[in-house]
Amino acid sequence: MKHFLFNIHEVVLLITALESLFLASGMLLFPRSRLQLHWLLAGLLVLIAGILAATLIVWNPSLQVGYFSDSVLVTSLLACGLLLQGPLLYWTMASLTGPLAVSSWRVSLHCAPALLAVVLILVMKITVADWLPWNWPQLAPLKQQIILLIWAAFKCLPLVYAVLCCVAEYRLRHQLRQRYGNLPLWELRWAELLLGGFTLHWLWAFIAYWLSGYVSAAVNDMMGSVSNYVTVLLINGLFVFALFSGRKALILPEIGAQRADAGAIDQADEKLARIARAITDDKLHLDAHINVERFSDVCELKPRELSALVNSHYQKNFFEFINFYRVEEVKRLLDSDADMTIMDMALAAGFNSQSAFQRFFKRLVGVTPSEYRSRQRASFSDLKPNVR
Secondary structure (H helix, E strand, O other), rough: OOOOOOOOHHHHHHHHHHHHHHHHHHHHHHHOOOHHHHHHHHHHHHHHHHHHHHHHHOOEEEEEEOHHOOOOHHHOOOOHHHHHHHHHHHHHHHHOOHHHHHOHHHHHOOHHHHHHHHHHHHHHOOOOHHHHHHHHHHHHHHHHHHHHHHHHHHHHHHHHHHHHHHHHHHHHHHHHHOOOOOEEEHHHHHHHHHHHHHHHHHHHHHHHHHHHHOOOOOHHHHHHHHHHHHHHHHHHOOOOOOOOHHHOOOHHHHHHHHOHHHHHHHHHHHHHHHHHHEEEEEOOHHHOOOHHHHHHHHHHHHOHHHHHHHHHHHHOOOOHEEEHHHHHHHHHHHHHOOOOHHHHHHHHHOOHHHHHHHHHHHHOOOHHHHHHHHHHHHHHHHHHHOOO
């Protein structure tokens, strides 16, 4: 009777690892608007590939001999990967609300558990053979306790990151409500699905870990196999999410790269004219509750088409486009030296958040609203004739 190197579940593991690497490399070949987000997602896919490869080596009896049996690098890779899954997903979710300061000590702190686990494995020389639960009774008590500690960490710590990811997702929703950004709803749905998928995956691993001492070996194997199949779904979800999150900035550049005829150019100009009239005539930017859907309805365009036109022609996303004209309205009121407080002007211009107003005004004008008003009043005083 032939002896196969891999059973069906291990073949799925191997194929999934290869697919993860393929998707990670393919993802980075696509043009993209948020480079950091795509690098984080690609990194998460590569990490999953490493985890699956290390898992295959650790649990396959045919590979638990020779070099692999005495290897501490495989166990280091597995422990490091399992403990970095949570931070990488959290950084990915956090990067949706703005660029992530990778060099920040707060970000680096998330790597501490993985680094500590690797150091312990290397110092204690925890090999693949030591990693297997049925060999634990033969180990020294200290080595056994360290292995149990690392196991507990990568089974329990991801749930902490599931909570942090939920907080990041909440902040994203709050930011969209505050800023009326143009992140499509389907993209937010993908983020929620991925977050939910990883949370359920980690919860399953957590439950399996605590039930392992109370169920049979066959049930343990079944729970591990289910976890592997969930990983297949997750990495495909990651790829689709990354692909489409970068597509929204590509719609118009791809069209512009083609040689359009005169009719197509005229049509684009007419659509841009509608957008301009919505600002100059309808003054939609003064509406504090305007969003891309309502704006596109007035312009008789699809929301996605409107976003693409704004991105291409004005070099801004919808949120920046609207707030640019709001700042211009505040500047007009300040130039007229209207008898209003600066916050009243901001509210009249459509801002509903003082912090967002201050931040955008300073970024676009270079000074704070108060400094701008002082300069304007000084200019008015200089223009007045001296009366003796």
